[in-house]
Amino acid sequence: MAINILIVDDSAVMRAMILKSLRMTGLDIGETYQAGNGQEGLEALNDNWVDMVIVDINMPVMNGEEMIGQMRENPATADIPIVVISTEGSEARLERLREKGAAFIHKPFTPETIRDTMRTMLHLEEND
Amino acid sequence: MKHIVLVGNMKVGKEGDTIVTYALGTSLGLIAYDPVAKVGGLLHAMLPLSKSDPKKAEANPCIFVDTGVPRLLEEVYNLGGEKSRLVVKATGCSRPEGDNEMFKIGEKNYAVLKKILWKNNILLETEDVGGAANRTVQFNVSTGELSVTS
Numbered sequence: 001m002a003i004n005i006l007i008v009d010d011s012a013v014m015r016a017m018i019l020k021s022l023r024m025t026g027l028d029i030g031e032t033y034q035a036g037n038g039q040e041g042l043e044a045l046n047d048n049w050v051d052m053v054i055v056d057i058n059m060p061v062m063n064g065e066e067m068i069g070q071m072r073e074n075p076a077t078a079d080i081p082i083v084v085i086s087t088e089g090s091e092a093r094l095e096r097l098r099e100k101g102a103a104f105i106h107k108p109f110t111p112e113t114i115r116d117t118m119r120t121m122l123h124l125e126e127n128d
Numbered sequence: 129m130k131h132i133v134l135v136g137n138m139k140v141g142k143e144g145d146t147i148v149t150y151a152l153g154t155s156l157g158l159i160a161y162d163p164v165a166k167v168g169g170l171l172h173a174m175l176p177l178s179k180s181d182p183k184k185a186e187a188n189p190c191i192f193v194d195t196g197v198p199r200l201l202e203e204v205y206n207l208g209g210e211k212s213r214l215v216v217k218a219t220g221c222s223r224p225e226g227d228n229e230m231f232k233i234g235e236k237n238y239a240v241l242k243k244i245l246w247k248n249n250i251l252l253e254t255e256d257v258g259g260a261a262n263r264t265v266q267f268n269v270s271t272g273e274l275s276v277t278s
């Protein structure tokens with residue numbers, strides 16, 4: 001089944017690179033949505049059916065960590081798989097995100113890393 | 129049939145063929161194959177960029193990564209390979225210890241490869257690159273199996 005993906009990053013170039021990488025994976029990607037910060041991301045989640053969220057951490061208005069926190073508190077979005085793609089180096093912050101069930105990809109990323117992370121996540125979903 | 133790929137060269141084959149190349153060192157060894165059509169090829173490219181010697185590149189594009197990779201893909205498509213089924217694996221590009229510019233060629237070969245694959249919307253299925261190894265590669269076109277030894 002095609003998976004709908006929301007990409008949240010304040011850089012349009014980065015969103016385009018992530019989208020291109022996703023298309024290269026050969027996975028069945030359905031609708032894709034984009035948002036420039038956490039606030040817009042939450043709005044996009046409200047308006048659309050989304051199966052997976054790919055989110056940056058450092059963004060204006062609302063950062064990725066806060067967006068993830070709010071997603072997890074809302075029953076409608078609490079179980080959506082999350083991949084964080086960021087330059088973030090703080091181990092404490094990464095640990096907090098892992099506790100919320102997010103996978104992590106370091107920037108700069110390779111498209112192969114995105115594919116491998118997606119494969120792992122989708123495989124885990126199948127076995128649930 | 130067994131094909132041997134010399135430095136700065138490539139060979140393509142079909143079911144029943146094995147393609148071998150020896151002593152990759154800092155060179156890139158790239159295989160591309162279609163597991164359904166059972167066709168594939170192996171490139172042994174020595175240097176990253178054709179602009180360093182355009183005349184040489186025109187005579188033999190397989191010397192350079194930027195001209196050799198598109199040539200490999202083209203030849204595999206010509207044999208009936210489909211882009212949507214293509215499996216691509218990289219090896220070689222070793223990084224021997226030393227300060228000499230020569231030793232950085234492997235890294236450059238790898239960087240140029242990744243750029244060209246990105247442009248062509250192709251992902252690497254596997255990679256066995258870097259380190260000090262001087263790899264020999266054997267590619268079985270029937271099974272798609274790749275054996276890398278050093």
Ligand SMILES: [Mg+2]
Pocket residue numbers: 009010011056057058059
């Ligand atoms: Mg950012």
